[in-house]
Amino acid sequence: MPSSPTATPSPKPSASSASVPAATKPAAAKRPRARYTEATASEPEPAGSTPPAEAVAPRSNSVSLASLLDKLQAYLPETDLQKIRDAYRFADAAHLGQYRASGEPYISHPVAVAELCADWKLDTQAIMAALLHDTAEDKGITQAELIEHFGSTVADLVDGLTKLDKLQFSNREENQSESFRKMLLAMARDIRVILVKLADRLHNMRTLGAMAASKRVRISRETMDIYAPIAHRLGLNLVYRELQDLGFANSHPGRYAVLSRAVQSARGNRHGLVEKILAAAEGALAAAHVQAQLSGREKTLYSIYRKMRNKHLSFAHIQDIFGFRVLVPEVLDCYRALGVLHALYKPMPGKFEDYIAIPKANGYQSLHTTLIGPNGNPIEFQIRTDAMHRIAESGVAAHWLYKSPEDKPAPQQMQANAWLQSLLDIQTETRDWADFLETVKVDLAPDAVYVFTPKSRILALPRGATPVDFAYAIHTNLGDQTVAAKVNNALVPLRTELRSGDVVEIITAPTSRPNPSWLNFVRTGRARSKIRHALRTTQQAESIELGRRLLQSALRHEHLELATLDEAAWEKLLRWTGFKSRDDLFADIGLGKRVADILAKRVVAFVSPQDALSAPLLDTIERLSSRTGGDDARSTLQLDGSEGISVRYASCCRPIPGDAIIGYLGKGEGLIVHQQDCDTARRLFQKDPERWIDLIWADECTRPFETGLSIIVQNTKGVLARVAAAISEHDSDIAHVTMDEDTQQATTELRFVVQVRDRKHLADVLRALRRLKFVVRASRAKNRGVSGNQNGG
Numbered sequence: 001m002p003s004s005p006t007a008t009p010s011p012k013p014s015a016s017s018a019s020v021p022a023a024t025k026p027a028a029a030k031r032p033r034a035r036y037t038e039a040t041a042s043e044p045e046p047a048g049s050t051p052p053a054e055a056v057a058p059r060s061n062s063v064s065l066a067s068l069l070d071k072l073q074a075y076l077p078e079t080d081l082q083k084i085r086d087a088y089r090f091a092d093a094a095h096l097g098q099y100r101a102s103g104e105p106y107i108s109h110p111v112a113v114a115e116l117c118a119d120w121k122l123d124t125q126a127i128m129a130a131l132l133h134d135t136a137e138d139k140g141i142t143q144a145e146l147i148e149h150f151g152s153t154v155a156d157l158v159d160g161l162t163k164l165d166k167l168q169f170s171n172r173e174e175n176q177s178e179s180f181r182k183m184l185l186a187m188a189r190d191i192r193v194i195l196v197k198l199a200d201r202l203h204n205m206r207t208l209g210a211m212a213a214s215k216r217v218r219i220s221r222e223t224m225d226i227y228a229p230i231a232h233r234l235g236l237n238l239v240y241r242e243l244q245d246l247g248f249a250n251s252h253p254g255r256y257a258v259l260s261r262a263v264q265s266a267r268g269n270r271h272g273l274v275e276k277i278l279a280a281a282e283g284a285l286a287a288a289h290v291q292a293q294l295s296g297r298e299k300t301l302y303s304i305y306r307k308m309r310n311k312h313l314s315f316a317h318i319q320d321i322f323g324f325r326v327l328v329p330e331v332l333d334c335y336r337a338l339g340v341l342h343a344l345y346k347p348m349p350g351k352f353e354d355y356i357a358i359p360k361a362n363g364y365q366s367l368h369t370t371l372i373g374p375n376g377n378p379i380e381f382q383i384r385t386d387a388m389h390r391i392a393e394s395g396v397a398a399h400w401l402y403k404s405p406e407d408k409p410a411p412q413q414m415q416a417n418a419w420l421q422s423l424l425d426i427q428t429e430t431r432d433w434a435d436f437l438e439t440v441k442v443d444l445a446p447d448a449v450y451v452f453t454p455k456s457r458i459l460a461l462p463r464g465a466t467p468v469d470f471a472y473a474i475h476t477n478l479g480d481q482t483v484a485a486k487v488n489n490a491l492v493p494l495r496t497e498l499r500s501g502d503v504v505e506i507i508t509a510p511t512s513r514p515n516p517s518w519l520n521f522v523r524t525g526r527a528r529s530k531i532r533h534a535l536r537t538t539q540q541a542e543s544i545e546l547g548r549r550l551l552q553s554a555l556r557h558e559h560l561e562l563a564t565l566d567e568a569a570w571e572k573l574l575r576w577t578g579f580k581s582r583d584d585l586f587a588d589i590g591l592g593k594r595v596a597d598i599l600a601k602r603v604v605a606f607v608s609p610q611d612a613l614s615a616p617l618l619d620t621i622e623r624l625s626s627r628t629g630g631d632d633a634r635s636t637l638q639l640d641g642s643e644g645i646s647v648r649y650a651s652c653c654r655p656i657p658g659d660a661i662i663g664y665l666g667k668g669e670g671l672i673v674h675q676q677d678c679d680t681a682r683r684l685f686q687k688d689p690e691r692w693i694d695l696i697w698a699d700e701c702t703r704p705f706e707t708g709l710s711i712i713v714q715n716t717k718g719v720l721a722r723v724a725a726a727i728s729e730h731d732s733d734i735a736h737v738t739m740d741e742d743t744q745q746a747t748t749e750l751r752f753v754v755q756v757r758d759r760k761h762l763a764d765v766l767r768a769l770r771r772l773k774f775v776v777r778a779s780r781a782k783n784r785g786v787s788g789n790q791n792g793g
Helices: 066-073 078-094 108-119 124-132 135-139 143-150 152-161 172-189 192-206 213-233 237-251 253-269 271-287 301-311 331-344 386-401 411-429 433-443 467-474 476-480 516-520 525-557 567-577 582-590 596-607 615-628 679-687 719-729 759-770
Strands: 293-298 322-328 347-354 367-372 378-385 448-452 458-462 482-487 490-492 504-508 636-639 647-649 661-666 670-675 692-697 705-714 733-742 747-756 775-781
Touching: 066 078, 066 108, 078 108, 078 124, 078 135, 078 143, 108 124, 108 192, 124 143, 124 152, 124 192, 135 143, 135 152, 143 152, 152 192, 192 213, 192 237, 213 237, 237 253, 237 301, 237 386, 253 301, 271 293, 271 322, 271 331, 322 331, 322 386, 331 367, 331 378, 378 386, 458 467, 467 476, 467 482, 467 504, 467 525, 476 482, 476 525, 516 525, 525 582, 525 596, 525 636, 567 582, 567 596, 582 596, 661 679, 670 679, 705 719, 705 759, 719 733, 719 747, 719 759, 747 759, 759 775
Parallel strands: 322 378, 636 692, 647 670
Antiparallel strands: 293 322, 347 367, 367 378, 448 458, 482 490, 482 504, 661 670, 661 692, 705 747, 705 775, 733 747
């Protein structure tokens, strides 16, 4: 338990946790052999290995292994107990001279973690891994040493638990993300990794009081963001609730203390009410001949706090701080008990959930109903069988707690493995650290809705999920090709939030691809990672094509053709640039990371040395290009609007066919097209002249382009509709509109972003607007901050 009085958590269930080292780690040149007996876990430390001055004085110089062995003897043979003793000796020797921040010998932590795992009756290898889990992380024990002493399985479990402290990361988020990636890889192979990890974290949270306040807050938030939701996702509800309460106690100690006192006071005031409800329910169930065990339970402090925060309520307005649980022998008895309770107290409309017919994603099954109690307050009942209760409390750990030797993997374990595999798919596609951690947090959200496919298959999705999330949950190709959706046979926007019971149908087109705007509303980690992966892949392909065209244009200016370059020239160019393939070089050019004109001059030096500038002069040109812009004669590229997301049209000037244009190759941004007289372009040209290339429009463009209109009108009824109609009549679509009223002049400025084919089409639209009597002025808006699509698509 945390030592701070303000961080005293709720009583500890026997469960699990994850690792944040709470010890100082003095260097040890040699690993001394430990002196061991079952009664004492470690002998007094030799001179010179006293705890650090800032640590609390240790209560004892020894750690007992007796409690752990008592638990293990109940289900493990003596041969396995000897292996565990060997693992303990090795861990004790590795941690000799190392102390926790509380002043206790560090070995007390692995022993405590192993005891939590023993409560779940985890097997011998998991207990050994629990004892050894910090030896590699803290003391540099190699995996080869672990394999030599304990075998590859135990070594793999320890490796999955190691936090990669030896790697260098730019920030703590990268370290945490990479650690989590490694844990996922190990978890997919062996679910015991996450069980030991959760036991590790739970013990660290219970003993967090010796840490500095800032560390307590950081570790608590990490626990509530990642580890508590993992416990919930795997059905470990006892662990989930305790981790949440401990996290709340250490991150908000003042609020925890105040709420704890309020609940304690309410506990006395409402004790009589709880006994009255229990007695009435037991009597009604007995009269109906339903065999049942009833119990009242108090909701956790964090769940009460979360309800107060989310619903903006004071504690006095929280009526349901107590709930009731009914355990029955068979599934049919659950529904019989439900009928009895509904006859005893009136049910609240919309407050019934049948998780027996439709289990939660973590395997949880129960009936939830909220009734109106004898004094008008809501009371919640959970009704389930004994088997369901074991799964509800222990989740995947129930496989070890209640298995027999011939048991096959439990459905909950199979569901957990499927979920872990889906996270692995995400981590292979998400290369950005922050994106990965955000994706994991989103995917761990506990609330769910249950929707149906047109063929009546049930799908569980996070609350707030959309048809796009649904499509990606079915199959990646379905999500990538989504163009529209029907919910309950009605067309709906793709950002529509789904509700339980909805029947969802996805409409696709083979040529469709993900829209970047989907990232603003999708809810699941899978959908988010798949969309980002598709966009990156698309951008890569389009950047390669743009880079090829840019280099081709630059080579033509040097009287060379890209297609005629021989292998020797390509080999020299790739060696000089450091790329492994031509596509990698083209992609860098297309993204603006390389300047095509400079590369073209280098190719001339490779192909025709007698016609080229000298190598030193070429190096000088390249070195000075950031200041001088290189050769004044730049290559020219032709645009027709089909270039894709690698080419964007600047929103500051919104160029359209017919405008004189110039292109800016931003680093990693692709090609950005500006009008030549754009003020923003002029400022950028002065800073980076070498990144500009000349552009021209193709004779025929493949799509319309966005531009801005400024229309000043008299304030008359229906003016906006009539202006919009005039624009639409001339085959121009409206992408965006804003307005600004001038009360003194009795006029309003309407600012439109419209789509036109070219300058001639724009002139036709403006002429039609100027013919309207109430239009004072109509003109093209240039260099204005009118919002809309950046790329003009």
